[in-house]
Amino acid sequence: MKCTILTVGTEILFGSITNTNSVYLSRRLNELGIDVMYHMSCGDNPVRLKEMLAYAYEDCDMVITTGGLGPTEDDLTKENIAGFFGEKNVCFEEQLAVLKKHFPDYMPPNNIKQAYFPEHAVILKNPNGTAPGFFLEKGGRFIASLPGPPSEMTPMFENELRPILASMQDSVLYFRNIKTMGIGESQLEMELLDLIDAQTDPTLATYASSFETTLRIASKRSTLEEAQAAVDEMLAKVRERVGQYIYSEDGEDIKKVVFDMLMEKGLTLSSCESCTGGAFAKAFTDFPGSSAIFDRSLVTYSWDAKMQELGVRKETLEEYGAESAEVAEEMVAGLRAVSGSDICISVTGFAGPTGGTQDRPVGTFFIGLAYGGELKSFRFETRRPTRERVRAYAVTEMFRTIYRELKN
Amino acid sequence: MKCTILTVGTEILFGSITNTNSVYLSRRLNELGIDVMYHMSCGDNPVRLKEMLAYAYEDCDMVITTGGLGPTEDDLTKENIAGFFGEKNVCFEEQLAVLKKHFPDYMPPNNIKQAYFPEHAVILKNPNGTAPGFFLEKGGRFIASLPGPPSEMTPMFENELRPILASMQDSVLYFRNIKTMGIGESQLEMELLDLIDAQTDPTLATYASSFETTLRIASKRSTLEEAQAAVDEMLAKVRERVGQYIYSEDGEDIKKVVFDMLMEKGLTLSSCESCTGGAFAKAFTDFPGSSAIFDRSLVTYSWDAKMQELGVRKETLEEYGAESAEVAEEMVAGLRAVSGSDICISVTGFAGPTGGTQDRPVGTFFIGLAYGGELKSFRFETRRPTRERVRAYAVTEMFRTIYRELKN
Numbered sequence: 001m002k003c004t005i006l007t008v009g010t011e012i013l014f015g016s017i018t019n020t021n022s023v024y025l026s027r028r029l030n031e032l033g034i035d036v037m038y039h040m041s042c043g044d045n046p047v048r049l050k051e052m053l054a055y056a057y058e059d060c061d062m063v064i065t066t067g068g069l070g071p072t073e074d075d076l077t078k079e080n081i082a083g084f085f086g087e088k089n090v091c092f093e094e095q096l097a098v099l100k101k102h103f104p105d106y107m108p109p110n111n112i113k114q115a116y117f118p119e120h121a122v123i124l125k126n127p128n129g130t131a132p133g134f135f136l137e138k139g140g141r142f143i144a145s146l147p148g149p150p151s152e153m154t155p156m157f158e159n160e161l162r163p164i165l166a167s168m169q170d171s172v173l174y175f176r177n178i179k180t181m182g183i184g185e186s187q188l189e190m191e192l193l194d195l196i197d198a199q200t201d202p203t204l205a206t207y208a209s210s211f212e213t214t215l216r217i218a219s220k221r222s223t224l225e226e227a228q229a230a231v232d233e234m235l236a237k238v239r240e241r242v243g244q245y246i247y248s249e250d251g252e253d254i255k256k257v258v259f260d261m262l263m264e265k266g267l268t269l270s271s272c273e274s275c276t277g278g279a280f281a282k283a284f285t286d287f288p289g290s291s292a293i294f295d296r297s298l299v300t301y302s303w304d305a306k307m308q309e310l311g312v313r314k315e316t317l318e319e320y321g322a323e324s325a326e327v328a329e330e331m332v333a334g335l336r337a338v339s340g341s342d343i344c345i346s347v348t349g350f351a352g353p354t355g356g357t358q359d360r361p362v363g364t365f366f367i368g369l370a371y372g373g374e375l376k377s378f379r380f381e382t383r384r385p386t387r388e389r390v391r392a393y394a395v396t397e398m399f400r401t402i403y404r405e406l407k408n
Numbered sequence: 409m410k411c412t413i414l415t416v417g418t419e420i421l422f423g424s425i426t427n428t429n430s431v432y433l434s435r436r437l438n439e440l441g442i443d444v445m446y447h448m449s450c451g452d453n454p455v456r457l458k459e460m461l462a463y464a465y466e467d468c469d470m471v472i473t474t475g476g477l478g479p480t481e482d483d484l485t486k487e488n489i490a491g492f493f494g495e496k497n498v499c500f501e502e503q504l505a506v507l508k509k510h511f512p513d514y515m516p517p518n519n520i521k522q523a524y525f526p527e528h529a530v531i532l533k534n535p536n537g538t539a540p541g542f543f544l545e546k547g548g549r550f551i552a553s554l555p556g557p558p559s560e561m562t563p564m565f566e567n568e569l570r571p572i573l574a575s576m577q578d579s580v581l582y583f584r585n586i587k588t589m590g591i592g593e594s595q596l597e598m599e600l601l602d603l604i605d606a607q608t609d610p611t612l613a614t615y616a617s618s619f620e621t622t623l624r625i626a627s628k629r630s631t632l633e634e635a636q637a638a639v640d641e642m643l644a645k646v647r648e649r650v651g652q653y654i655y656s657e658d659g660e661d662i663k664k665v666v667f668d669m670l671m672e673k674g675l676t677l678s679s680c681e682s683c684t685g686g687a688f689a690k691a692f693t694d695f696p697g698s699s700a701i702f703d704r705s706l707v708t709y710s711w712d713a714k715m716q717e718l719g720v721r722k723e724t725l726e727e728y729g730a731e732s733a734e735v736a737e738e739m740v741a742g743l744r745a746v747s748g749s750d751i752c753i754s755v756t757g758f759a760g761p762t763g764g765t766q767d768r769p770v771g772t773f774f775i776g777l778a779y780g781g782e783l784k785s786f787r788f789e790t791r792r793p794t795r796e797r798v799r800a801y802a803v804t805e806m807f808r809t810i811y812r813e814l815k816n
Contacts, residue, residue, distance in 0.1 A: 011615055013444040015434030016585075016624075019427055022449075026423030036421045037456070041430075041447035048445070048467070055463055059456075071594050072614065073604075108594040128792055149616075151797070207424065277693025278686030281707045285685025288761050288795055296713035298706055299689045305704035308746065309717070338716065353696050387696055 001142075001168070002035045004056035008067035008077050009148055010043040021066040021146075021153055028157065032165055033173045033220055034062065044068045049080040057141055064161075067148030069131040071111045077145055078117060078134075085138050087118035095123060095132055102130050124160040128152045135161065142168075174227035175218035176235060177251030181400055183242065185213045191241050195234070202234045211396050214251075247403065254399045255283055261406050262293045262343070270341035271297040271398070272310055272331045274322065274348035275365055279395050295341045300331070310334030321357065323349050325366045325377040332368035333375060343405075344370040345398055349380075351390045361385075365394045367401050409550075409576065410443045412464035416475035416485050417556055418451040429474045429554075429561055436565065441579040441628050442470065452476050457488040465549055472569075475556030477539040479519045485553055486525060486542075493546050495526035503531060503540060510538050532568040536560045543569065550576075582635035583626035584643065585659035589808055591650065593621045599649050603642070610642045619804050622659075655811060662807045663691055669814050670701045670751070678749035679705040679806070680718055680739045682730065682756035683773055687803050703749045708739070718742030729765065731757050733774045733785040740776035741783060751813075752778040753806055757788075759798045769793075773802045775809050 005025050011017050022039045029036050037060055042048045049068075056063050068077030082089045096115040100107060117123065117134050124133035124144070129152040135144035144161055146153045180188065185208040189196065192215070196204045202219040215238065219230040235249065248257050262269060271280050281297030284290055298309045303322060306312040311334040312327055320326040331346035349365020356362040363385025368377045380397050382390045413433050419425050430447045437444050445468055450456045457476075464471050476485030490497045504523040508515060525531065525542050532541035532552070537560040543552035552569055554561045588596065593616040597604065600623070604612045610627035623646065627638040643657065656665050670677060679688050689705030692698055706717045711730060714720040719742040720735055728734040739754035757773020764770040771793025776785045788805050790798045 007447075010613065012430075012447065013434055014438050014624075015431045015436075015444075016615070018431050019447070022420075023423045023426050026421055028423075030422055036423075037450070038460075039415075039420065039427070039447070039449035042445070052446075070616070072597050074613065108598060110594055110597070128794070151618075273686075276690075277698070277702075278681075278689030278705050278707060279693075281686030281709075282684075282690045285687075285707075285709065286796070286799075290685070291709055294685070295710045296706070296708050296717065297686050298704070298717070299686060299693075300704050301689075301693065301699055302703045305747070309704065309706070339713070388694075391694075 001062050002037050002060040003029055003062040003064060004038040004040060004060045005029075005036060006049075006052055006056060006063055006065045007039070007041045007148075008044055008049060008065055009041070010074075012041045012067075013043055020150055021148070024150070024154060025064060025066070025157065028162065029064075029165070031173055031175065031218075032162070033169050033171055034165065044074045044076045046076060046080055046083070049077065050084045053081070053084045053143075061140060062142045063144075065143070065145045066153055069114070069133065069145060069147045071108070071113050071130070073110070075113070078113075081136070081143060081145060082118040085118060085136060085141075085143070087120060087136070087138075089116045090119045091115050092117050092121075092123065098132075099130060124156050126152055126156055128155055133160070135164065171220050171222055172224045172227050173218060173220045174224060174231055175216055176231055176249060178215040178217065178235065178238065178246055179248040179251060179253065180213050180215065180242065180245040181247055181254065183213060183245040184208070188213050188215065188242060188245070192238065195237060202230050204234070204238075211393055212254075254396065254403060256287070258399045258402050258406075259284065259287050259290070259293070261403070263289070265406070267293070267342040268295055269293050269343045269345070269402075270295045270335055270339040271344070272335045272346045273297060273299050274301060274306070274331075274346075275351040276347050276391050276394050276398075277301065277351075279391055280345070280347065280398050283395055283399075295339050298335060306331065309338075311337070321360075323355075323360060323364065323366070325368075325379060328366035328368035328377045329375060332370045332377075336370040336375075342371065343402060344368075345402060347394050347398055349390070349394060351394075352385055352387045363390050365390065365397075367394075367398055369401055369405060371405055409470050410445050410468040411437055411470040411472060412446040412448060412468045413437075413444060414457075414460055414464065414471055414473045415447070415449045415556075416452055416457060416473060417449070418482075420449045420475075421451055428558055429556070432558070432562060433472060433474070433565065436570065437472075437573070438581055438583075440570070440573055441577045441581040442573065452482045452484045454484060454488060454491075457485065458492045461489070461492045461551075469548060470550045471552075473551070473553045474561055477522070477541065477553060477555045479516070479521050479538070481518070483521070486521075489544070489551060489553060490526040493526060493544060493549075493551070495528060495544070495546075497524045498527045499523050500525050500529075500531065506540075507538060532564050534560055534564055536563055541568070543572065579628050579630055580632045580635050581626060581628045582632060582639055583624055584639055584657060586623040586625065586643065586646065586654055587656040587659065587661065588621050588623065588650065588653040589619075589655055589662065591621060591653040592616070596621050596623065596650065596653070600646065603645060610638050612642070612646075619801055620662075662804065662811060664695070666807045666810050666814075667692065667695050667698070667701070669811070671697070673814070675701070675750040676703055677701050677751045677753070677810075678703045678743055678747040679752070680743045680754045681705055681707045682709060682714070682739075682754075683759040684755050684799050684802050684806075685709065685759075687799055688753070688755065688806050691803055691807075703747050706743060706746075714739065717746075719745070729768075731763075731768060731772065731774070733776075733787060736774035736776035736785045737783060740778045740785075744778040744783075750779065751810060752776075753810060755802050755806055757798070757802060759802075760793055760795050771798050773798065773805075775802075775806055777809055777813060779813055 121134035221227040346368035352362035363382035529542035629635040754776035760770035771790035
């Protein structure tokens, strides 16, 4: 099938928001074997949206829209689609009931719009907001409308729309994302060049993302079993070449891999953070159930906090500076003494934009680790060290440090 | 003028990259008073790009493209544009000379493409790469082509194209984003309905984003002064109606507003976090220079950590549970004692997905605040309480709590 993604909203045309919906949907539709031909965006305008639909259906048999399903006057997507398909917009009583539950006391009158849909529409439920989506098939044309906010759009796509689209495909795509660390994209490509060049099915493709390279092995066959077998055979070849860099064969990121390792081994964890300012603890406690593992993080931003909370010595701070291996080690020693967690990890460094010394420029950080009676520290440097990148990279390396330690 | 932004590249349609060029150009074009009517994206394909141009020029008199200017076989933008405008693609000798300077020893033969342009094109220089851009005016239609990589596109737009576009405009757009808290999108719209309905210029539009509503007031006039005066006049009316909900009149988010307030007043801040797991500290220390304000955050996830680090009493935990106003207050009292910061803030609650009690379901959290000798706590509940939403909402309310306290 050939698809156009049509995102609706003047905030897109003003440049007020980044169109992440098109990125997300493109990725997921391609994975289903659906060709994404065009992205289009227009405002909530009765004429333009219908014109864009007409244009899209010249080449495509499917359009997916996001946005314009809300309660306000300028949310016109449903009206426009109904008009384009020659449908009446009618009240869906069930949806009205759902809507009334959202507003037990008083429903602003404009909200009633959210119970109206093209008469032959099938509703896509929205447990994360008040605007349901829908899809409609008519005259060989398929359209689905999803809400604009990604927090509503994504789960609706995954839980409601994706299974319907998957059932419409006559071939099955199966893929695995192989996650690596410690190898760049071009080096990975060189190691696999003959496999990549010879590819027809399965296909191999490398993607560089923040601080790591992912290899995607994909096969499209008539059954899932055939596709899986083809992917697994290729994966075995890849493993022989670059197995030492692989940390996940099913697309899990390093954070989740480490979380699962700790959960499985029943180990407890505490952290103390300077330059990351709580970002490590935040990342770890994003996982439901993390309270079984995670005891505390002491975010000691000032010298006073480092001395009071972790027993870092003033002399060490004065002699080596707060952003040093010595302070990283004293931090983690102090944390181990106070928390008693099985694994203790510390981080300190120069996140920038100012600071840094000649031999420790902005982007340099130190990680301390205490585990199984041992206490070590490691030095890292960040390429292109913006503040955001340094902090994100430091969090990544904290997880990797734990991973390496537990693997050995 | 009415403009379409046309971004070219299969990597966009695969979802491999986020289309930040459209965001950037939209913002800058709108600021120039150019109406951005459509965003479109297609692959490097000889038929589709010309079709899209034809479609765009039905409504617009200007198209700006990015991408497809490189040396490889699938870079076809210039050929397609020349074809659409009935122009020959000819070698620009000056560009050939520039290009040869880029490759002093050996120029891969496919690079010569980069010296060819539609015959009536005007070159836009590219000091940051090998692919120059160009613009062309013909038959009342304007087109400009910029390279795809943002590091080349952005400076070319700013230094080469923007001055040309500015000289073509006879009006200027001015806008302000008014940020509110404590009022939903539909209620805000109801309060301003007559103003919104009567709008011609300035225009008013509401946008809901995570936990807040933004109002955009925009005016397009022949001079910046007139546009500013019109927006400010409308803003005065808006202030009269809903002033109590406004926390920023220039689009700053609550985190930055609070950060600036603390910086200006020279106050220090510490936090202690349970359910947010470091997310508050992470958000605050995202700001460069936060070390002048932020002392520490004690992320006390376990009971032990709360007792040891903050002196929360075991009896309080047993009697009220860790997720209670009582514990939020003891946490912040302990933090004040150990940190001595001017403002101390605590948070504890049920982030879910499991947990909660009958009268404190998942999504309930408590914020404790110690400031100026006073110690208070507040209770909050999260609508549609996914773990991610609860944690993000709790962080937002921590910033809002500080804001309210400092405003009074």
